Amino acid sequence: MATTTDPAPDVPALDAGAPGEARPAARVPSPFPYRTISMGTIGSVLLLLGALGAGGILIRDPVIGTGPLSWVRYGHGKMLANAVLYAGFGLVVWAWVRLGRYMLAGRIGSRPIVIAAACWMTPLLAAPPLFTRDVYSYLGQGAQLLHGLDPYAHGPAELDVLPNVVQNVHPVWQTTPAPYGPLFLLVAKGIVALTGDDVIAGVIVMRLVLLVGLGAMVWALPRLVRHLGGKLPITLWLAVASPMTVIHLVGGPHNDLLMLGFLTVGVLAALERKHALAIALVTLGMLIKPTAAVALPFLVWVWANHLPGEQRMRNFVKAGAASVGIFAVVFVVGTWVSLGSFNLGWIGGLQAPTLVTNWVNFPTGVGQLVHTLVHLVINVPESPFVTVARAIAILAFAVLVARQWWKSRFGGNEAVFRMAITLLGAAILVPPTLPWYLTWGFVIAAAFSWRRRHLAIVVGVAVFLVMAYYPTGEQALYDWWFVAITLGLAVYAAAALLRPDPLGLIGAWRRQKAAAVAEGGEVTTPTSSATP
Template sequence: MTDQAELLPGSDSSERTSTSPIDHAERRQLDHIRRFGTTGSLILAAGAFGAGANPVINPLYGARLLGLLTRMPTVAMAICWLGMLMIVAAWLWLGRLCLPGRERIVGVGQLARTAGMWGLPLALCPPLFSTDMYSYLAQSEVAARGLNPYLVSPLIGLGVDHPFTSNVPNIWRDTPSPYGPLFLMFGEQISRIIGDNVIFGVLIWRVVMLCGLAMAVWAIPRLARRCGVHPTAALWLSVANPIVLFHVISGMHNEALMVGIMLTAIELGLRFQSIAGTAGAGALLTIAGAIKPPGWIALGFFGICLVLLQGGRWRDLFRVGGLLGAVFLATMTVITVSSGWGLGWIDTFDVPNRVKTIMAPLTAFGMSGGGASMLLGLGNHTDAMLAITKIIGYLIVAAVCLWMLWLSFRGRIQPLVAMGATFLTLALAVPVLWPWYLLWSVVPLALSTNSSRFRVTATVICAAVSLVVPPTGAGFLLRAYQVPLAVIAALVAFTIIVLLVRKRMPVLWPTLGRPGSTTQ
């Protein structure tokens, strides 16, 4: 592997060695893995017609062939879970050929084509795993009508009978927008194009998210080389990750735009280290945060990268920090004034937290404390406990962010590794946690560290978490019996399929680590 990119300070150069292409036997294994994963993706895409996050008024209802699975929801869910299991297994097998430190490793082009084969069916089928895209449509339509989406909810702005409102989950119907102003400004223009056509709107938003993913695919291998990480290993853990396939390509979460713009900005800023280049990268990073606020965290760590490359002196810190700070203020001023919604975007930091999930550790602790107080006869103090845990979480995030910035400035940790650690803390410490939030940290860490402990942990967690969210993206009140039946059927079918193909696949266990790998 050859690369002329400047190695970032604190990066591990041990992986910057040449590797040979995979041999004939391994190419045969790669072909089998590709077909297995593509088959799983096609199966999942087929199940989406009956068990996906389809609109309330589903045009497939009543159709003889395409609408068949809409009348068999349990069968459709079993088909979806079978496809999910096959994709996760294929990803793990593929990881066997993408291990850092191997003498022969899958090429970047081979891996990109494999991920493309797996992602294409999911890009063409109905949405899966989440109904957030309907919130994008509704909140963008509120903005298109000249209303302030930070003050007016879809229920108030559009009415309960509007086709966009009817598809928004109940927990978000009467809630202001949790998204950044630039995201809503862009959505406002999309709404002017699509009118009230839900299907067309979903397709347009999917194209937008795929553009964000394409930016990430461009930036990840280049940043990985700067960090001494093999680009194939970085792409496998990030772009080919089942969470990306399920929740970015199919679920269409705007993490695709935030992360894609963020990584592209960092790469361009490191490539063009001039005042104009730094200002341009700072503007792009500000734009990433104006889509989803966590993107702003990257500004500080990008600045530290530049400071270290310029000598790591205090005057370098003040010069770079002053420039990026000025760019941030100027960019957000332009966006805020252009939107016409004032400073309502400040509330986006807290709107998502109005929905509580027990997946968030501190929220689970707060709810447990409230439940314990009721059991002890002390009254219901759940809200008070959650308010306390929320403050504690924010303090933890602030402390970790400042500590990581300091350590990276002092050269004790590579800045992009520190950024990934900060994103991980943010995902775990805020009151709400969704599986796709893990991408905030997994992607930066995948391209910046060769730590085997991280790769083992990330592989196990991503494989498990990708199977947690049901394909419908909704609860199963009054029909919970469907879930175990569908899962059992999928597991039985998956076991039979694996037994039939196992001799054609690589040994699975080395995917999770390698002896002698470095830690950081």
């Protein structure tokens, strides 16, 4: 009779002679991974419980407030909440890595991965914001639009209604204009119109609305894989079940998820020769979050190469002119419908996020490093170094865009690949770099073929990027002991994908157990388990 438990977790997913390309091995009959999915689900529940005391909690919480459970937000209670939250995060990562090993060994296909992601996301729908407070800004800016205050000219602090919504916006964003597209502000306006000053309901409804983007991704990715040559289980494991999606995009939540829905479906439409629809969808994505605009020039090359004839320049002009026309119509109508006028103030609002300064953004880190070295000799302020480094990075990004765009001139999969690289470049080179920004290009890149060692690198990067911020939403990047521990855990998680028990701790315990049994002695259970 078939068992209902997972495959043995200590069976290596990779053979020594396996090829470098990450291809799930030939499918063999295997039990459904109930234990692994349950492990991640328990971890997600712990994230929910820990977030009640250690997440992005409300300033005045009508549920816990000053009641009998308020102790979880102070002193030892908050320490306990943090411990529960990070334990939950560890279980989610552990389950994700185990799932990845089973996938690479050919023991599971796409269905268990999608079910796992759904199980891990569900408890987080009702959780306080995790590792961010951005959702409160979304609600604040939606409230501004609802009550006639231009979000591109004023900050939420100037709103004299809905005090619960306004007071929970992070202090940095209280007086800054909105950096989001007008269509997203219309979405936020509708949510606030529905939930009013009930911030908890607002957060939950915002998550449910953003899940539309996730649904679009899940629908589009299998079709993108068929065009781009990837393997569907790997793509879903990377783009849907990853902690970057489960914890950041859904647990956050972040409006990048809705933008990615438009982007993935738009790219798919372009590859299937529905070019007008592709330009329209990606433009709508841009009206959610402006980053999607980076993809548009690459889609022009895809369109041009699908036109008949060998007059490449003429085809490019035709595709470019049609794309500009479609973009202009969707952009103008979308902006007008969203704001009631053709308001381009959101372009200036894009400067607001540059207030965030940390070394995850590569040029900012270079500027800070140079300042630190110079500061050993002379006392000088940091800002000029960061400003110069960021200016150089903007020029480097412009060169990157031009180079990748020109390499895309033959269209097809190459153009989509270059698009993904450019989106990743935007996240890394253009300040700021917030952890979830890397999903912009990563979700598209997930549909291509991957090498196994690159998958391991992704695991390490994903773990580090989730832990780069404290659960409250404040950055942890200058707590150097915390960063060192985070890097160690990230490296261990990466190694665990390629080899169970990379430190050999479980193997040593099993040898001890075998020796003790042979001698008739007792075995001491290890204090911790390194089994992935």
